[in-house]
Amino acid sequence: MIGSIAENILDGLAKEPYMKDGDYIGEGGLLYCGKCHTSKEKEINWFGTGIRKVAIMCKCEAAAFDERKRREQKEEEMQSLRRARISSMMDETFQTATFENYRKNGGNEKHLSIAKNYCTEFQKMYENNQGLLFYGTVGTGKSYTAACIANYLLEHNTSVVMTSFVRILKEMQGFDREREEAFTNRLNSVRLLIIDDLGAERSTDYALEKVYGIIDDRYRAKKPLILTTNLTLNQMQTASDIRYERIYDRVFEMCYPLEFKGVSWRKREAAQRYEETKKLLEG
Template sequence: MQKKNTGLLIWGGVGTGKSFFAGCIANALMEREVPVCMTNFARILNELNNSFSGRNEVVERLCRYPLLIIDDFGMERDTNYALEQVYNIIDSRYRSKRPLIITTNLTLDEIRHPQDVAHARIYDRVLEMCVPVSCFGTSIRKDTAQEKLNNLKSLIG
C-alpha cells in the first residue's frame, strides 16, 4: 500500500471501531519501526494556531511521516479558516504521494456528493487517495456502558 500510495477511508457510525482499527494498523507499523502520526484536525488546527515556527513547518512535518492517520475527519469546525487548513493538509499529503488513513462518521454518500466546492476539493482528493472501508454495527461504547450498568446492578441488587 505504501508503494502504490493507497490509503484507507474508514467510515461508519459512532463507536463502531474505526479509530481502534486505525490504531491497530499504526501499532503494527510502529512495531516494525515505521513512523506513524495519528491525530485529528482539531489538534492540527490548534498546533497551526500555536506554531512559532510557522504553518509550513507543521504541514511539512505531517507530510514526512510514512503514514498519517487523521481520526474523526469532518468533525472539525466548519469555518473558512478550518476548511482552508484541512484542504492544505490533505493537498500537501496528496502531493507528497504518501498514504493516508482517515476515519470519519461522514457517510460515503456525503463524501461522494459534497455540499459545496470547498468540500468537493477536499473529498475528491481523499477519494483518489483512499479506498473506502465501512464499519457498521452497534456502538461498542453503548455495549460497554450497558455491561457496566449490569455489573453495578448485580453488585447493588
C-alpha cells in the same frame, strides 16, 4: 616512507595489552586464547617489510563483539521506536492498541483482516500512495483499528504520525507561514499519516482550507493517508458545498473506503456495566 609508517603501526600493535590470563603461545609461536583455544595473532606480509605478527580476535572475542553489536543495534532500534512513538502525536488511549488485543464481535473480522493485510503489504501501499478511509457510526472501532495499524508499523520501524484535524488546527493556531510550513513538512516526512475524525473540525473557511491543504500536500507528496470519519459515504459523495466537495474528492482519490457499522462499543460496554450494577444493587 611506507615502511616507516608500517613500523610505527606495528610498534603500536605490539604494545596493545591483548594477552589475558590463561592465554598461551601455541603453534608457530602465535598467541592463543586460553578459553576457546583459537589464535589471537596472525602473520602477514606488511607492505614488503617482512612477516609480522598482528593481533586478531579469537572466536570467543569475536562472538562477544558480535553480541555487543547486536545489543547496541537492538537498543538503537528501541530508542528509535520510542522516538517514533513520542513524535507520532498519538493519544495515550491508543498507544497500546494491537491486533492481538483486537476485540472481535462477529462483524468486524473483515476490518481486522484488511488492516493486517495493509500492514503486511505496506511497501506496495506506500509505493502506490494507497490509503484507507474508515467511515461509519460512532464507537464502532474505526480509531482503534487505525491505531493498530500505526502501532504495528511503528514496531516494524516505519515512521507514522496519528493525530486528528482538531488537534492539528489547535496546534497551528498563531503559526506564521514559516512555522506552519515546518509543521506540515513534519507531517509529510513520515511514511504513513493517520488523521482521526475527519468532519469533527469547525466548518470555518480557515479550518476547511487547512484541512484541504494538509490532504492535498499529502497527495502531492505521493504518500499514503488513513482517515477515520463518522460521516456516511453518501454525505461525502453528495456534498454540495465546494469547500467540502474538493476535500472529499481528494480523499476518494487517495483512500480505499471501508465501512464500520454495528452497535457502538461504548454503548455495549455501558449496557454491560448497567446490568452488572443492577445485579449488585437489586440482587
